Each structure stands twice: as C-alpha cells, then as structure tokens.
Amino acid sequence: MSFLNRISKDKAGTILFLTSLSVILITLGIIQTLLFETITFFTDIAEHRGWFSLDWDFGGILSASGFAFLILLVALLIDYESKKEKNRLSYIPQEILNPHHGIMKAIFIIVLLQLLLNDSFLLGISILFFAMIWRAAGKLQMKRIYGGNIEISNTWRNVLFLFIFITLFDAITMNYSGAFGEFFLQNQWTPTGACEDRRSLCDTMSFGVNSLLLTTLQVAFGALLIAVPLGVGCAIYLSEYAPPRLVAIVKPTLEILAGIPSVVYGFFAFIYIGPLVVEFGEYAFANGWIDDPPNILNPINGAIVVGVMILPLIASLSEDALRAVPNELREGSLALGATKIETTMKVMIQASLSGIVASIILALSRAVGETMAVTLAVGTVAVYTSNMFLPAQTMTAYIAQRVGGDLPFGEIGYLTIFAVGLYLFFITLCLNLLGNKVLSTYREAY
Amino acid sequence: MKDIDKLQKRNRKLRGLTELAGSMGLAITGLIGLLFLGILIWQIAEPTFIEGERGEITAASESIPESNYRFKWDFPTVDENGKLYSDPVVVRFQWNDENGFHSHDVQINVIDTRQVKTDIYIDSNGVDQTEIEVGRKTNFNAYSSIRVPVSVEQISGPVPNADKTGYPSVNSFVITGDVHILLDDENEQVFQPMELIAWITLLILVIVLTWPIVATLKIIQKLKGRRTLIKLASYVLAGITFVVSDGMFVAAALGGICWIVSGVILYRIAEGIERLESLGRELSEPSRLKHSISDRDGVLMWSRMLLFTSALFIPLLIDIPFLTERYQDIFIPYASGIRAAFYGTIWVMLIAMFVSIPISVGAAIYLDEYAKPNRTTKLIQALVTNLAGVPSIVFGMFGLAIFVKQDGFGWGLGPSVLAAGLTMGVMAMPIIVLAGQEALRSVPRTLRESAYGIGCTKWEVTKDHVLPSAMPGMMTGTILAMSRIMGEAAPLVVIGATAMILFDPEPLAALNGGNVNFTVIPIQIYFWTAEPDHAWHSMAAAASIALICLLIAMNSIAIVLRQHFRKRLKS
Incomplete structure (x- = not known):
C-alpha cells in the first residue's frame, strides 16, 4: 500500500521513474533477443550433431x-x-x-x-x-x-x-x-557451406567462431599497438608540455575528430591505407617472409585505421586522467630536485595509471565493436590464418556482410548473426565493466 | 675528491642528455600524434580530387602490346527514363605485321541487358567479329595473339564522359554549389522583398543592441508608450510575409521569425529606456542601458543565430544540387547526388530525437534528483554506463529483431525510416542520459537548498531552478549524441537500408503501407565505396565531405552554446 500511496503523492517522481525503467527494458530486450535466437541456433545444431563431444x-x-x-x-x-x-x-x-x-x-x-x-x-x-x-x-x-x-x-x-x-x-x-x-x-567458419539449400543446416556447414575471433583480436590489438604510444604521448604532451593556446585549439579538434563517422574512416582505409600496406606486403612476399601474395583488404589495414579512430579517445581520456592528478604531487616532485621528464615518467604517469589503463580498456572495447571501417578495410573472407596480409573477417564485419543480403526470419544464417552478436556483446560488456571499474577507482582516488 | 667531482659532473652531463632525449621523445610522439590527426583531416578532404575514369574507350595513341586489353564501357548515354538512346560505337583496330597493314572496324552495340558480353579476338587473319553486343556496365576484353602493337581508335559513337546536361566529368570538385546573391544567373530576382526587409531590419536592430549609441536610442525613445503596438505590428508583418510569399516556405518562415524577433528586440529596448527614465537616468550612458534590458545576452545570442541562419536563405540563395536536388544516377557517377540520403538522414534524426530526448532527460532527472541510493538505482546506473559502450551493431540487431521483423516480440515495421529512427533513438539514449547526469551534477548544491529553503516542492525545485542551470550541458550532450548517431551506419545496415533510392523517403510509410525503403548518407558512402569503379569512390568522398561538414556544423553549435552558457554561469 505504501507504494500506491507514494504514487498518488508524487506524480512527477513516478513518471520520471518510469522513463528510467525504459533503460532496464532496453537492456533486457537486447539480451532477450540475442539470447533467444542464440538458443535456437544451438538447439538447431545440437539436433543435428549433439551438444558436445570430444576425441x-x-x-x-x-x-x-x-x-x-x-x-x-x-x-x-x-x-x-x-x-x-x-x-x-x-x-x-x-x-x-x-x-x-x-x-x-x-x-x-x-x-x-x-x-x-x-x-x-x-x-x-x-x-x-x-x-x-x-x-x-x-x-x-x-x-x-x-x-x-x-x-x-x-x-x-x-x-x-x-x-x-x-x-x-x-x-x-x-x-x-x-x-x-x-x-x-x-577454427573453420563456413556458415553457407556448399549445400544446395543454404537455408537449412547441412553437413558441410561449419561454425567455428575462432576464425572470426582471431581476426577481431588481431585488428583490436594491432590498433592498440598504434594508438597507445601515440595517444598517451599526445596526452602527456598536451597536459605537461604544450602551451595553453595550442591546447585550446587541439581540444575541440580532438572532439570533432572523435565524431567523424567510422564509414568515412573505412573509405580512407580502402582508398589510401590498403595500397600502402600492399606495397609492404609485396616486399615481404618478394623476400619470402610470407607465403601468399598480399591483398588490398587485410587486417593490418584495419588495425591501422581503427588505431587512428581510437587515438582521440585514448588521448582525451588519458589527458583528463593526467589533469586530475593534484598539482601538489607535481610540485613536490619538482621541489625534490626531479627534472621535468622524471616527474612526468615517475610521478604523473604512476599517479594517473588507472585512468590511462581505463582509457586503454575502453578503447579496446570500442575497437572490438567497430563495424563499418573494419568491414571496408579487412574484407569478407573468414579464414583462420596468422598471415595478416590476407583478407579476413571480423565478428562485426560478418554480421554486417551477412545481414546485407536481406535474411529471412528464422533461417540458419539469420540465427548465426545472433550467436556471433551475443559473443561480441559479452566480450564488450566484460571490457566495459572492467574499464568503468578501473575508471571509478581513479575518480575516487582524487 | 677531484675524481668524485669529475664523476658527478659527467653524470650530470649524462643525465642532462638523457633528460633532453626523453622530453624530446615525448614531445615528438605528441607532435606525431597531432600531425597524424591533421594529415587525416587533410586526406579525408583530399580524395574528392581523385581522377575519375574517362568514359571514352581509349585514346588512339594507346596500343595493344601483344597480350590482351580490357575495355571499360561504363557510361552509355541514357535519357530521363534510363533508356539507352545512343548510336553504336565504332572502334578501329590497326596494326602493321609481315602481311602488311591491317585496319578493321568493329561496331559495338550497347544493349539494355546486363552481363551480356562478347570478347574480341585479334589474330593474324584479322578480327573475328565485326559487330558485337555488350550489356551496360559490363567489361569486355580484346585479346590479341599477334606480335606487334595494335592501336585502338574510336571512330564514331558518343563519347560519354560529359553528358548532355554538362555535369563535370573528370578532375573536378563534385559538390557543386551555386550561390546566388539577390539575383540569379539570368539577372532575375530570387528574393522576396518582405523577407529581405525583415532581415535588414533585424540586422540593424542587432547592431543597435550590440553597440547602443545615443543617436539611435533617441529615435527609439519616441516609441515609448507604444510597446504593445510594436509587438502587434511585428505579428502583422510576419503574417503578411507568410501570406504574400509564393511557395518559398523556408524563406517565408524565416522572414516571419525575423519580424517577430525584431519586434521583441525593439520592445526590450523601449522597455529598457522607460526603466532608465523612471529611475531618472540620462540616455547618455549606454552601459546603463545594457543592464536595464532584461536578458540582453540571451536575446542577442538567439537573434545572431537567426541572422546567420536566415542569411543563407534570404539574401544569399544557396543551392547545392549535389545535396538537395540530384538523386543517385544509375549509370553516371558524376551526375549522382545524395538527395534521398539527405532527407533520409533528416527524418531518421528527427524520429530519433523525438523518441530519445524526453525519455532520456526524464531518466537523467530521476537518477540524479529523485532516486534513493538503493539497489535498483545502482542497477540502472550500471546498465546506462555499460549500454553506452555496447557496439552499435548490437543495437542494430536489437532493432532488427524488435522493430523490423514481425514475429515473437517484433513490431513488423519493415526496413523503414520509422524502425531506423526508433533504433537510433534507443542508441542515443544512454549517451544523453550520461551527459544529462553530468550536467545535473554540476549544478551547485546551494541552489537546490536555497530553493527548498523558501518552500518549493521537489518538482518545483527541479523544474524552475535545477533544469535551467543544467540546460546547456544537456543541450550540448544531446547535440553531440545526435551528431554521433548521424554518422552511424552499422545499425542501419543491419536494419536493411539500401543505397539505390530514387525517391524521397516517407517517414510514416511503415504505418500506412507506402514504400518503406530509405537510405542515409553513411550508407550511401558505404555502398559507393564498395563499388569497384573509381568514379564512385570520388562520389563517396564528396558525400563524406558533405557529412563531415554537417557534423562539424552541429558540433560547433554545441561548442558555441556551451561557451555562451558557461560565460553566463560565471557572471
């Protein structure tokens, strides 16, 4: 009864509460749709091949x-x-x-x-x-x-x-x-198989998601390899060395750059970075370092462009973390006779480490979930290979490519995208939870 | 002792050197990062100047060096209905070998069916065919098995690189914008007099309001006591503007608003002068007038924004055919435009705003003002934070299952503008909630407490005191969220947006059974980039530039708003 009383007393509060409930509904809706179709997917395969067995x-x-x-x-x-x-x-x-x-x-x-x-x-x-x-x-x-x-x-x-x-x-x-x-x-991902009827399950279809996962990780970690040194360097330069006038120009530019749509970055990768990477690949192929001739669509291409995409994110989040460090720490270190570089490397970075780590984790999550740029840059052939000069396919690119062909409801191809999507959702959710937890620790510290 | 001194000195030197190297390294890394970003901006703008494919076959000087040669036949001439009407193309092959000089003509008929092709084989006897048929947008090859170079020349037939409408063919900036100032190319007037007068009046009044001078204020002083008349006159003029205009809706609406805002400014100035006089002050101190006008900053900002916006539509008549007139052309890349995509983007954004803003602002207010710190609140907070980081394609799949398909929980809207707008609204929601909470948290605690202190209820405090101060932050967050979903293509690919749309999208087609198909600018860029032809890439670059310009405009509005309100909060 007390709940009913509260409703009659404070109408505004109740209405606002209902609006915020919609957030729960959306999350439940996302999980429900993904889970529902994924269960159907696994049951379909299990009817055909059993649930799990080992040799x-x-x-x-x-x-x-x-x-x-x-x-x-x-x-x-x-x-x-x-x-x-x-x-x-x-x-x-x-x-x-x-x-x-x-x-x-x-x-x-x-x-x-x-x-x-x-x-x-x-x-x-x-x-x-x-x-x-x-x-x-x-x-x-x-x-x-x-x-x-x-x-x-x-x-x-x-x-x-x-x-x-x-x-x-x-x-x-x-x-x-x-x-x-x-x-x-x-490790083999051939969801269409070589069957006459592509709509239903047959023996030649194979659903080993590791092939997609490997490419996703190659792209994401390759992107971090580029974005972390440049982004953290950019943040340190902006917060410790750069004159305030430069910062006033660069900060809004970073905001605008972070807002450039991913499909434009994908176009950029397709037109510019791909041919450059192929030139390196040709050199490597000529020297016998790789077995197959390089293709214009490859994970290195995707890694470079995703690295450029997450660079503004890492730069601005790390800069915030560095600026949140109290000035006393910096001044104390300088007063003890440490030079500027020592202060930066041994005091500032140590003090803001959790913020920097959080920015890297959130950027990793963004890189894993990136779709359009990767679809245009990495290609649409799902292979399990460590040769990063060959076209491959990430999890997001598989979803985007497969769904483009107007899938009928309930057929096996339609179900696969939800299985892959749930896996992707789970990975990014874990990364986000971790990142936000680390972020909140540094916010509490200062 | 001396040795130790020496050692220390050398150490200091070494330390200084490493010091220098380290800080230089850091600075260089930072600068490289900045340079990288700068180059990126430049490169994104640059590909518009990609050299397009020539539509003609080849120049006569090109020769076939003994192996094969590929023809590209991409832009046949078509009429308005997409029917081919061109004459057949005649190509002449010439070569000199041991049997003497050879010259053969081959007639190429371009037909309407796709994927029909016939290759040309050249051997020592001559050319195997004299007339071939080729489907449109089809590549076909000429193979030669003789040892000497063969020259190819187009004898007759259309040269389709520049079509009859005179669109730019190659090497030119594809976003063509025709800017007319008052008169168009044929010296005919393109403005409506009423709107122009309204705009000029607003311009003068904004100048008066910005720099109040005694001479101008004396004129306005004569109007005192007739303030209601001023307001009434502005409404009447706005009405007349709207009635008199023939068909130019945007300009008429802007002109009407210009009249009303002019009325408001005049009203405020007259009010300020009266207030000064009732206090017994002289007009010779304009700085006093600035303070006696109520909310001068706000009026000034809105009127300046109106002035700039209507400058594009009233005195200058900006006309960008690429953006607002041309649909995608089926064959000719350079004659294409993004009209369907542009209107599709606007409709999707409007629906997304309509869905997401009320709900997410409400949720932000609830979470920050009303919610008790219990488990439900914590759960909602965690969900919001994590939803903001979910990949956009997952939202697309949610939209596909809930809004597009008709089964289970599906609403069955089809791949329509409405489904896309709802999905985008759902995607924008957590971002707006987070920005709104940030803005609400920045409102000082004393403001709330003093409002409670004079006996306001919770809703009154929120509505009258907290929300107005948090408004700039919320607006900035909303605009940034909107600009983010404007560039998002992944969810719409999942929902089923297609690229070839030759009509304006209908927003409510899913409900009343019209044609539901739609496209947006990012989708258009995606499909054009995926085309094999280089000329379409050029168009993709043009569309990218248009999109980036729109985004930068939105972002700068957000930045300007933030600066203005921040200044007001400080003072």
Whole structure:
C-alpha cells in the first residue's frame, strides 16, 4: 500500500521513474533477443550433431600446445619455488634472474611481437606468461636480498592453473564436435557451406567462431599497438608540455575528430591505407617472409585505421586522467630536485595509471565493436590464418556482410548473426565493466 | 675528491642528455600524434580530387602490346527514363605485321541487358567479329595473339564522359554549389522583398543592441508608450510575409521569425529606456542601458543565430544540387547526388530525437534528483554506463529483431525510416542520459537548498531552478549524441537500408503501407565505396565531405552554446 500511496503523492517522481525503467527494458530486450535466437541456433545444431563431444588423443602432447603446457608448468614451478621460502632460488645466478633493464625491455617487446606473428596463440601466451613469472620471481629475490616489504599474492598462480588446464585440454583433444564444441573450439567458419539449400543446416556447414575471433583480436590489438604510444604521448604532451593556446585549439579538434563517422574512416582505409600496406606486403612476399601474395583488404589495414579512430579517445581520456592528478604531487616532485621528464615518467604517469589503463580498456572495447571501417578495410573472407596480409573477417564485419543480403526470419544464417552478436556483446560488456571499474577507482582516488 | 667531482659532473652531463632525449621523445610522439590527426583531416578532404575514369574507350595513341586489353564501357548515354538512346560505337583496330597493314572496324552495340558480353579476338587473319553486343556496365576484353602493337581508335559513337546536361566529368570538385546573391544567373530576382526587409531590419536592430549609441536610442525613445503596438505590428508583418510569399516556405518562415524577433528586440529596448527614465537616468550612458534590458545576452545570442541562419536563405540563395536536388544516377557517377540520403538522414534524426530526448532527460532527472541510493538505482546506473559502450551493431540487431521483423516480440515495421529512427533513438539514449547526469551534477548544491529553503516542492525545485542551470550541458550532450548517431551506419545496415533510392523517403510509410525503403548518407558512402569503379569512390568522398561538414556544423553549435552558457554561469 505504501507504494500506491507514494504514487498518488508524487506524480512527477513516478513518471520520471518510469522513463528510467525504459533503460532496464532496453537492456533486457537486447539480451532477450540475442539470447533467444542464440538458443535456437544451438538447439538447431545440437539436433543435428549433439551438444558436445570430444576425441582424446594423448599424442597431442608433442604438439605446440603440449610445448606450451610444459612451459607453463615450468613457470608454475618457478612461481611456487620463489614464493616458498627465503633464498630458495639462490643457486640461480643473479644475472639470469635480474638482467639489465634494456635487455629486459627488449625481451618483453620481442615476446609481445611474437604473440602477433605466432601461429599457435596458446604457445605465444605461455611464453608471455613465462617471461612475466620470471620477472616477478626476479623482483621478489631482489626484495628479499635488499629488504623492503614483501607482499606475496597468489593471483598469478590461479591464472597459471587456469591456462595449464586450457593448454592441456587443447593438446590432448584433437576433435571437438557438437554444438558448443564446434562453435567455441573449432577454427573453420563456413556458415553457407556448399549445400544446395543454404537455408537449412547441412553437413558441410561449419561454425567455428575462432576464425572470426582471431581476426577481431588481431585488428583490436594491432590498433592498440598504434594508438597507445601515440595517444598517451599526445596526452602527456598536451597536459605537461604544450602551451595553453595550442591546447585550446587541439581540444575541440580532438572532439570533432572523435565524431567523424567510422564509414568515412573505412573509405580512407580502402582508398589510401590498403595500397600502402600492399606495397609492404609485396616486399615481404618478394623476400619470402610470407607465403601468399598480399591483398588490398587485410587486417593490418584495419588495425591501422581503427588505431587512428581510437587515438582521440585514448588521448582525451588519458589527458583528463593526467589533469586530475593534484598539482601538489607535481610540485613536490619538482621541489625534490626531479627534472621535468622524471616527474612526468615517475610521478604523473604512476599517479594517473588507472585512468590511462581505463582509457586503454575502453578503447579496446570500442575497437572490438567497430563495424563499418573494419568491414571496408579487412574484407569478407573468414579464414583462420596468422598471415595478416590476407583478407579476413571480423565478428562485426560478418554480421554486417551477412545481414546485407536481406535474411529471412528464422533461417540458419539469420540465427548465426545472433550467436556471433551475443559473443561480441559479452566480450564488450566484460571490457566495459572492467574499464568503468578501473575508471571509478581513479575518480575516487582524487 | 677531484675524481668524485669529475664523476658527478659527467653524470650530470649524462643525465642532462638523457633528460633532453626523453622530453624530446615525448614531445615528438605528441607532435606525431597531432600531425597524424591533421594529415587525416587533410586526406579525408583530399580524395574528392581523385581522377575519375574517362568514359571514352581509349585514346588512339594507346596500343595493344601483344597480350590482351580490357575495355571499360561504363557510361552509355541514357535519357530521363534510363533508356539507352545512343548510336553504336565504332572502334578501329590497326596494326602493321609481315602481311602488311591491317585496319578493321568493329561496331559495338550497347544493349539494355546486363552481363551480356562478347570478347574480341585479334589474330593474324584479322578480327573475328565485326559487330558485337555488350550489356551496360559490363567489361569486355580484346585479346590479341599477334606480335606487334595494335592501336585502338574510336571512330564514331558518343563519347560519354560529359553528358548532355554538362555535369563535370573528370578532375573536378563534385559538390557543386551555386550561390546566388539577390539575383540569379539570368539577372532575375530570387528574393522576396518582405523577407529581405525583415532581415535588414533585424540586422540593424542587432547592431543597435550590440553597440547602443545615443543617436539611435533617441529615435527609439519616441516609441515609448507604444510597446504593445510594436509587438502587434511585428505579428502583422510576419503574417503578411507568410501570406504574400509564393511557395518559398523556408524563406517565408524565416522572414516571419525575423519580424517577430525584431519586434521583441525593439520592445526590450523601449522597455529598457522607460526603466532608465523612471529611475531618472540620462540616455547618455549606454552601459546603463545594457543592464536595464532584461536578458540582453540571451536575446542577442538567439537573434545572431537567426541572422546567420536566415542569411543563407534570404539574401544569399544557396543551392547545392549535389545535396538537395540530384538523386543517385544509375549509370553516371558524376551526375549522382545524395538527395534521398539527405532527407533520409533528416527524418531518421528527427524520429530519433523525438523518441530519445524526453525519455532520456526524464531518466537523467530521476537518477540524479529523485532516486534513493538503493539497489535498483545502482542497477540502472550500471546498465546506462555499460549500454553506452555496447557496439552499435548490437543495437542494430536489437532493432532488427524488435522493430523490423514481425514475429515473437517484433513490431513488423519493415526496413523503414520509422524502425531506423526508433533504433537510433534507443542508441542515443544512454549517451544523453550520461551527459544529462553530468550536467545535473554540476549544478551547485546551494541552489537546490536555497530553493527548498523558501518552500518549493521537489518538482518545483527541479523544474524552475535545477533544469535551467543544467540546460546547456544537456543541450550540448544531446547535440553531440545526435551528431554521433548521424554518422552511424552499422545499425542501419543491419536494419536493411539500401543505397539505390530514387525517391524521397516517407517517414510514416511503415504505418500506412507506402514504400518503406530509405537510405542515409553513411550508407550511401558505404555502398559507393564498395563499388569497384573509381568514379564512385570520388562520389563517396564528396558525400563524406558533405557529412563531415554537417557534423562539424552541429558540433560547433554545441561548442558555441556551451561557451555562451558557461560565460553566463560565471557572471
């Protein structure tokens, strides 16, 4: 009754509450439509092929994934040993645990680069993890020797356990089938197949979404590789070095640039960046670095143009984060005798790190969800290959390309776009939740 | 000791060097980022000057070097109904080999069916055909198996690179705008006298209001006591303007508004003068007059905006055929325009605004003013924040399932303007809510508390005190959201917008059963970019420039509004 009383008392409040309820309705509507069609999609395939099944093959231990498993196991051992008790790793010389900084950075860059070029994604990830654990163990030993407060967290160990299971699973299962196994674990995406009737399900159709996911990640991380140094550099320059008059001009320009539609960027990529990338690709092909001649539509092209697209976003969000740092920190650092560059690198960036990280995560989410530019730049052939000079297809591009042909309601092609869309929605939702959480921590800090 | 000094000195030197290198590196990175963005703007503007394809076959000097050669036959001459009417094209192949000089004519008939083609084969005996048929927009090849170069020359037939209407063919700026000032090219007047007088009156009054001079104020002083008459006269003049105008709706409406605003300005000035006189002040102090006119800043801003807007339509008659007259041409890229897309964009934006603004402003007010910090509020807040980051194509799929299809929860509107507008409205909603909340939060707490202190209810506080101060932020956010959805193509591709639309879109066609198809400018750019022909790319660049100009105009209105209100809040 109290609710009814409240309604009769405050009409304006109730009406406004109803308007804000529409937001819940929209979200529920989005999730409902995506989920509903996706369930239909999986049931359709499951009726044809079963839900999930595996073929075990222990010979797979000798494959790349098996090697990755071994590397991760060694990393786990190092982690365990280094945290167990004092001087446990003292028989390893210090030069190996803590080499020079320059070597360290070079190794990390090489490890990150091989992640892009490596055929086996899991192997790349495991090498990256190994490098990180090695570094952490080295730092822990340094702290033990020279003193300092030692905090041991076991987060890494949990992550390692998770990845050990994933790689082991990947190594010893050769075939996955059934609805879920095919969708999440296989690599071939041929949703039209070579059937006479394209509308209903047939055996030659294959729905391995990893083919689309790989291209999406290639484009998104490639874009970050371009946008993060330039964007963060731009932000630091604008907030620390640039004269105020320049900032007054550049800030509105950034706003306008962020508002340029993605289809225009796509046009730009199609006309200008594609031919440039092909020239590099021809050079690489002539030297035998890649196996196939390059195409004008390729993920590198998409990565460059998406990188340019998210550059204004990273620049303006990072600049806000840098400006939110209280001036006392900067002045205190300068008063202690630190130079301007030291203040910037060691105080300002440290203090605004969570804001910068949040901007990078939000930009990653934007890059994953980017559609028109990627459709025009990357192409429409879904292949699973690490050669980034060949045309490929991202998740969003698949939806845009497939739906352009006026799909009838309820046929298998119509259902696939919702399955892919739900996966995409889930990825971006996770990234956004993470980004907003990090953003709110830095807003609380100052 | 000396050694240590030396060491420190060298260290300092080294440190200074690394210092310099580091800061230079940072500055260079920043500048490269800025340069990148600058180049991008320039490059987006630049492709309009892409060299278009020639419509003719080839120049006579070009020769076929022993292998094959491809003909392009893209722009046959068509009449208004899209029917071909041209004469057949005759091409002459000539070469010199051991058998002597050869010269062969081939007649090429362009027919209406697509994908019909016949290739020409040249060997030592001559040409295998003397007459071939080729469908329009079809490529066909001439293959030669002889060892000497063959020259190709067009003997007769139309040269379709410049059609009969004289549209620009190649290498020219495709957005042609004809600007007429008062008179058009044939020295005929293109203005309506009433509107022109209204505009000039407004111009004079804006000048008077901006720089009040004693001499002009003396004239206005004579009008005192007849303020109602001024207002009445302005309404009557506006009415006359509207009745007298023949067919030029926009100019007449703007002229009418000009009359009314002029009346308002005159009324305010006369009121201000009376107020000064009742206080016993002299007119010789114009700075006092500025303060005695109520809301001078606001009137000045609106009248200046009106002045600029109507300047385009009343004294200058700007006429951009690319934007507002030409539809897409089926064959000739350079004769195409984006009229259908332009009107489609306007309708989609209007429907989206109509749907999203009331709901999202209401939601922003609820979340910031009314909601108690409980679980529901937190949930709504989290949903809004995350909805703003959902990829636009997911909204398109939502629109496809809910608005377009007729099954389950579907409304069955079809791929129509209405469905597109609703989808875009849903997409704009979280952005406007976030901007509105930001604006509401920036209203100082003291304002609310003092309003409560004199006994206002919650709704009165919100309506009369909080909303007016938060208005600029909300308007800015709304305009920015609208400019964002204006450039968005992905949801509309999903909904089913197509490119070939040769009529103005009907906004309510989905309800009364008309032709629901529509297109918007980004979709047009997308489909033109996907065309294989380079000439269409040039048109895509032109459409991009038109779109970017519209967006920059909207963004600058937002920036100007923000600056104005920020200044007012400060003072």
